[in-house]
Amino acid sequence: MKNLILTSALLLSGSAFAGGGSMVPSGNTIASIVANDPNFSTLLAAVQAAGLVDTLNSAGPFTVFAPTNAAxxxxxxxxxxxxxxxxxxxxxxxxxxxxxxxxxxxxVTKLTSAKTVNGANINVSTSGGMVMINDATVTKADVRASNGVIHVIDTVLMP
Incomplete structure (x- = not known):
């Protein structure tokens, strides 16, 4: 059922990627990395449904704490x-x-908090060599994009 809903969100979201409506952005932007990694298909559906594709395809730079499908x-x-x-x-x-x-x-490891684009703060901590963003663990860091960097996390951050 969840896959059907996510597929529907992908098909029905009116958002078009840069490049004449192509379903996959080109280049090495945050949006194209998310679009081309199957571990981020739910994040991609959410980004499209929220109308944020153009934002994540823009010049930035941005740091994205990207939740996986498992998150x-x-x-x-x-x-x-x-x-x-x-x-x-x-x-x-x-x-x-x-x-x-x-x-x-x-x-990131030198921070205790950071202000997000939505205006709220996230908490940053390190313990035993692991970096935590609120209750999420960074599972992969420094995925470089032309308009920023992605840090993969195992839990969706809730404001």
Whole structure:
């Protein structure tokens, strides 16, 4: 059921990627990395439903804490469906995963908090060599994009 809803969100989202409506952005932008990695298909559906593709394809730079499909799977299905059908709430949630500027892993580990694009702060901590963003663990750091950097996380951040 969840896959059907996500597929529907992908097909019905009116967002077109840069490049004449192509379904996959070109280049090495944050949007193209997300679009071309199957581990981010739920994030891609959410970004499209929230109308943020152009933002993540723009010059930036941005730091994105990108939840995987497994991270989204932790959200109860009814809650995820409600999010995907509420573009304003979805946009606020997704922008909570974005920090202005290019913040590398080395820089993240020196922070205790960071202000997100949606205006709220996220907490940053390190323990046992692991970096935590709120309750999420960074599982892969410094995925370089032409307009920023992606840090993969295992839990969706809730503002």
């Amino acid at each position: 989204f799977a932790k959200i109860p299905e009814a809650d995820l469906n409600a999010l995907l059908n509420d573009p304003a709430q979805l946009k606020a949630l997704l922008l909570y995963h974005v920090v202005p500027g290019r913040v590398t892993a080395a820089q």
